[in-house]
Amino acid sequence: MTADRTALAGARLVLPGGVTDAGRLSVEGTRIAGLGGATEPGDLDLTGYTVVPGFVDLHVHGGGGASYASGIAEEALTAARAHLEHGTTTTMASTVTGEIDEVCRQAAVLSELVEDGVLAGIHFEGPFISHNRCGAHRPDLLRDPDPALVRKLADAGRGHTKMFTLAPELPGGLESVRMLSELGIIAAVGHTDSDYEVTLRAIDAGATVATHLFNAMPGIQHRAPGPIVALLEDERVTVELVNDGIHLHPSVVELAYGTAGAERVALITDAMGAAGMGDGLYPLGPLQVRVEDGVARLVEGGSIAGSTLTLDVAFRRAVTVLGLSLNQAVTSLSTVPARLMGLGDTIGTLEAGKHADLVVLDSDSYELAAVMRRGEWIVGADRFARAGTPA
Structure with a gap:
């Protein structure tokens, strides 16, 4: 041949x-x-x-010892290559909370890599998220989602901004969701202290993704179902899940599949720079993360700080731990995220x-x-x- x-x-x-x-x-x-x-x-x-x-990752911050939030093209290339070698052939690079102008600079670097075909888009996670659910984001840098600032970040992606995670209950949240939807950018509900009713309003305003469902949001209460139930029950919403055995108990992942079905689940890594590497200290934006036994936690406070997951491991766990069929696993790791990114005609x-x-x-x-x-x-x-x- x-x-x-x-x-x-x-x-x-x-x-x-x-x-x-x-x-x-x-x-x-x-x-x-x-x-x-x-x-x-x-x-x-x-x-x-x-x-x-090939696997499609909607939500990944780094890998191979490198971070997409570094603002350094060589680091972004290293991260993309690390996940590519584990089967992620299409990557949407995720940022973390930082000063607005610094995140804009990072977006400019990432947009060049989109234009070069290395990345498929940019996902902004923060700074428009809840102080109460900020996880591994620096609290003093968080802001309300003023639509003008949201638009500034979106424009910094030079047409390659694909997704924004924000907390819709904050001032300007619902207006920003509507604006993003009108711009053709995915509005994702995450790192939120929202209740059930406000989450429904966000979905009606155009939110279509739940950022790492269950994590960094209120749990389900019998008289206060919160955002999880609203996001799971609405067929317009695709839910991200981190299937690493650390972020979520397998029974919780099974609950999500039983409610939403594979056609509405996207398995993601939410990986930081330690993915594909060993234990040690790693940066995550302006914060420091310690990885021990493969678990990433902030040095200060101990919050889970992303994962060290790769999508080949997520696939294997989906089939061997969760008992999903091969077609269900492919749907959640390839087909659904490809469709969300508008790439279903060429990949997935x-x-x-x-x-x-x-x-x-x-x-x-x-x-x-x-x-x-x-x-x-x-x-x-x-x-x-x-x-x-x-x-």
Whole structure:
């Protein structure tokens, strides 16, 4: 086969219509050229492996020892590469609370990487969030979501701002949600002290995402259902979940799936710079984080500070711990986030004509074996033998 054409044969393929055993997927250039057909000489033999679409992360702050909030392009490249090697072929970079002008500067750097094809968009998390639910955000830098300031940050993304997390109960919150919706930017409810009624108003105003549902918001009370119930019960809302076994008990993740279904769940990492690294001290915006036994917590106060999760681990946990089907896991890790970002026509499923963004997993353990992005092998290409030639 020529350098820009290849085919994977003998693999289990997780397709939109179901799972195909011993399937064949051909790649030409950067695209999936076709599905099906008999194995040909030169095909890569993927017997014993499962192929799924590349993962899409809506919410990630860093990895590989680097942070998207550093404002340094080389660090952002390091973070993107670290997650790419774990199967995240499409990344929306997330910022953290900082001085408005500094976050605007970070956005300018990130927007250049969007234009270069490294990132797929920018997500602003903070500073327009609740003091009472600020988590790993510096309280003294938090602000009410004045629509003019929200618009300033949105514009700093130079057309690449995809999502804003804010607390709708704050002054200007609902107005900002309406403005973001009109601009075509996802308004996400998170780090909020909102009640049930205000959350419903935010959804009616255009909010369509729950930022890491359950975390950094009031819990469910029998006479005060709070934001969680409002976000779970409304079919217009997609809920983010951090499935690392630390942020949420598996039974809580199962509750969310039982209520919303896989079509409304996006599994995210919310990872900070320690993802893919070892224990130690790491920056998260202007704050310091200590990672011990893979758990990230603020040095001051001890709040959980993002995660060290990668999406290959989230996929494996979804199937082996939660008992989700392969199609359900693919839906939450690829299809739903791709659709939210407006990229469903090009990524998120294994279909002819879409980008050749693929993750290859061992069919027994679901350990990551290889990653392809835009038809280029990132890791693992040397694992596979080629089908023999005729005698």
